[in-house]
Amino acid sequence: MKALAMAALTVGMLAGAPGPKVVTLPGSSPLVTFRIVFLTGAAEDPAAKPGAAALTAAMLARGGTREMSYKQIVDALFPMAAAVADQTDKEMIVFTGTTHVDNLEAYYTLLRSMLLDPGWRKEDFERLRDDAVNFLQVSLAGNNDEELGKEVLYNAIYAGHPYGHDNVGTVSALKAMTIEDLQRFYKDHFTQANLVIGLAGGYPKGFAERVKADFSKLAAGTAKSGVVAEPKAIHGTHVTMVEKNTRSVAYSIGFPLDVRRGDADYPALLVAQSYFGQHRESGGRLFARLREVRGLNYGDYAYIEYFPRGMFGFEPDPNLARHRQIFQIWIRPVEPPTAQFALRAAMFELDKLVRDGLRAEDFERTRLFVGKYVNLLTKTKSAELGYRIDSEFYGIPEYNTYLKQSLARLTVEDVNRAIRRHLRSTDLQVVVVAKDCAALKTKLLANEVSPMKYNSPKPPEVMAEDKIIERWPLDWKADDVRVVPVERVFE
């Protein structure tokens, strides 16, 4: 796989002088959108400081500046109905905001001072550190079994790797964090070399140049190598069971994927993923077999790129670009009596995908879908701008064009070859969020028959398939299954 850096920007980029990169999408809209991206993130958290990147970003977007308190900033933004939002991922931190052009000057003045002249106040730090700890312990571990399962899966796959902790950090590291840690992170990583300024909408002539000049105040920094290490290989199936008091059982299943946008097999795998489990759409194979036919849960999906907050949104947020991705299956919570059968059904379907691939008619239909659906991903100017910046990261043309051109050349053989090459149904990481994990573990390890009982008659083909699924062997070994109390997950 080729090493990527932010190579030459070709789209609407300001030519000439060194300094920050600028991606522009000028237009006649009365709205102006900013995406200020720094090519750094949780993967660059210092070893003993997981959470430093995200907390630094929070201090900029949700704290005061040197001259204004946070309260003054909030009050200044309020009449404009504008905000500065921050998103920290492994390799990108993005600050986003949209303002009406009426308020552009006032908004930009605030945004600029927030990002270039932060206040580093103790009271902001304490509030935001509390927010981060509560996000991990309460919002994620306590109140959202599905997102919890997904994040634990990433942490398990990337254990010992720069991606191996939640973006927000760990509870103990956050509690030990200091303002100086954040100032150091800011100084080291919020540099011109890491900066991409994204602008879209009806901003006036000369504005992009002005923003670029203002942000040239940041330290120059040095460009990255663009190399992120491979995660450890997985041998056998490794299971993390998260014990918590909850009604139902949630699963996330995955393994590292050595394919990303721009790689030869990316379009093929995107078609495979869409066929198998298009996010929040009912046409996917997993959804059809687990939910539609069997009523096992609310939905079942598959991913080849990081897609946080999936239960709240239909399209992925841009600016989560990464050098390393995983293949992932998301099984939404199932009733405990059907938990074993549901897991086996998912494994059966994954095995079938890997063995049989797509039929020609499935391929044609899915290719058609992906080629049109891509229009919806960039339906807002903000999303379009985000995709442009991501395309620069991956070194590909504008995403819609890239995908449509790639799909036009794609064959069903390409897709099935890519599936065989990159996907598998063994050597997995599995995360289970459930109550009474010990009992569930015993049951799953015993590999006993788990027949499904329905509340209505099913067609013979389903009943016949159930006979296979109820005995589907899970190759789990007791030593590879660990049970973790939920309180300790982000410790």
Add this chain to the structure above:
Amino acid sequence: MIRIVCLLVAAAVAALPANAPRKAFPYAYDQHDFANGLRLVTIPTDYPNVVSVFIVVQTGSRNEIEPGKSGFAHLFEHLMFRGTATVPPEKYQATLKAAGAASNAFTTDDFTAYHTTFSKEDLETVLRMEADRFQHLDYTPALFRTETLAVLGEYNKNSANPISKLFEVLRDTAFERHTYKHTTMGFLRDIQDMPNQFDYSRTFFDRYYRPEYVTVIVAGDVTAEATRGLVEKYWGEWKRGSYRVEIPQEPAQAGPRTNHVDWPAPTLAWIGVAFRSPAYTDVDKDQAALDLISFLGFSESSEIYRKLVIEEQKVDLIRADNSDHVDPGLFTVLARVKKDADIDGVRDAIVATADGFKDQLVPAARLEAVKKHLRYSFALGLNNSEAVAQTAARYVELRRTPETVNRLYEVYDSVTPEDIRTVARKYLVTDGRTIVTLTGGKAK
């Protein structure tokens, strides 16, 4: 065309009270009533290639009047994907897939919306298939029973979040007779009994899935004339119904109420303070004034936010919700409290904030800042065709026309500090108050 729409958007958000009146909903839309009672609202936008269709059924959990039948409006949201004799679910899905469509649905207290967003060349296909399922939905008892399990699965995935429980208890405590007593999801016991209610499901469909309850909204790269022709072609034969629902009226609340939820797992505490609020109106000032109070009193620019979130840091989230409802609903202030010991203090601060509006006049400049916030917030939300259609849907369910947005924003503009005080005295009263708290258990 493109240019005109852009100018309209610009004009709309610049419409501050000092300026001449301008429209909050900036799009020139076409509204047409068919003979069978169906209404079509077509909204051409300047966003190219994409079209978004929202089909609004003026039926939500409010319409679930029979005991034991909570959750049926939402169940229908699921059943509508179970096909017809001519278009079975597999064909429906395959066709949507070929259109590259994003399709889904949602249900609220007052309405159910089915939405599909796709490339413009597939408009006829989508309108044809939607017309078919609205008129000829046909599911077997076996499919019905399977789908009820997906609804149970949805309850399960929501159940990890204490907020779902807090709202369930808040509604149940605040209302006695009106169907707002239950959430849209419904009571768990009713969801578990759904598999046995096939016959009732047909009754529900027969009552409410009728043209006089439905408005079709088409926004995006379309023309009004072509869209009207297509809707006439595929929806024109749909037969009008005759059912009229009688929703039990809620008696006036005669005293404050409280309740508490013991959440079985560790979590931060929550507190909800609710007052009875009026039904949606785009004529009277009551609802508009309460909307403004929700921002004046409890938004991130409010005094209570400064005190509890920024300075004392006892609360990490506070907001007020005065969402639009067909019938009188609730003005609710919600806060997440970091330490259980602070719950009473936070409750008192919320109540004192509400009381403050009854005593003192809000500064005029502050009121203007909130009005400005609402205008810009509304305009910034209309940033793609799907958002335009969805925004229209939120108002169409109330008055069957986007025009109500323009009237509502005119009412906002007319609200004075004196109006705020009058409305606070009328609604933010102790006798109409319900307070529910939620605290978590200890870690194992």
